[in-house]
Amino acid sequence: MFFQTPTDIDTVGSAAHLIQVALTPVxxxxxxxxxxxxxxxxxxxxxxxxxxxxxxxxxxISDEDGETGKADRKRLEAHSFHLQRRIFVLDAAILLNGTGGAATCGAAMALFVGSLRDSSTSSWMLALFGLALMCTVGALSFFLADTFLSWHGLKRRGALPPLP
Known part of the structure; x- marks a missing residue:
């Protein structure tokens, strides 16, 4: 026959499982x-x-601004420091997410290398995918920290109404 269908159910099941596992990193x-x-x-x-x-x-600062200008400068410096903290937190989130993406690609590579060579790469795959998940959780934690910093900054500057 030109088109042969596999008769071994295990072959079809293992191929389906491989496709299923390969979609997770995607x-x-x-x-x-x-x-x-x-x-x-x-x-x-x-x-x-x-x-x-x-x-x-x-x-x-002009002389006519006087003390108001100095107070505004202090407020701007404090706001600048606050924004720099937010930038640091967002940089950390992006770095962790990038590391998680690289680990996910590594897990997919371990999956395919293991399936092509019939070797056991499951420990590498699990370690890399676990690292990807931990990095993603860390990135989301830093994002949450940035959200709190943002909310705290708005609250401190009086841009948000007080809570009841």
Whole structure:
């Protein structure tokens, strides 16, 4: 026959299992890519805000501003420090997410190398995928920290109403 169908159920089952396992890293990478995009967008907005603050700080204080100008400068410096902390937290989230993406790719590579060579790479695959999951949890934790920093900054500047 030209088209032969496999008669061994184990062969079909193992191929289906391999495809099933191979799709997991694809979905993980898709989620990591989406998170990195969101983190980069947020980082760009914070960086733009910090740049605007630095431009305001670079302007000299005029004599007619007096104490109000000095108080504004102190407030801007505190806000600049707050934004720099947020940038650090977002950088850490992006770094962890990138590491998680690389570990996910490594897990997929271990899966395929193991299936091609009929060797046992399950420990590598599990270790790399576990690392990817831990990095993603860490990145989401840093994102949560940035959210709290952002909310705290808005609350401190009086941009949010007080809680009842």
């Amino acid at each position: 979905f993980m990478l898709s989620g990591i890519g989406t998170l990195i995009n969101a983190f980069n967008t947020r980082l760009a907005r914070v960086s733009d805000h910090l740049e605007a603050i630095h431009k305001q700080l670079a302007a000299p």
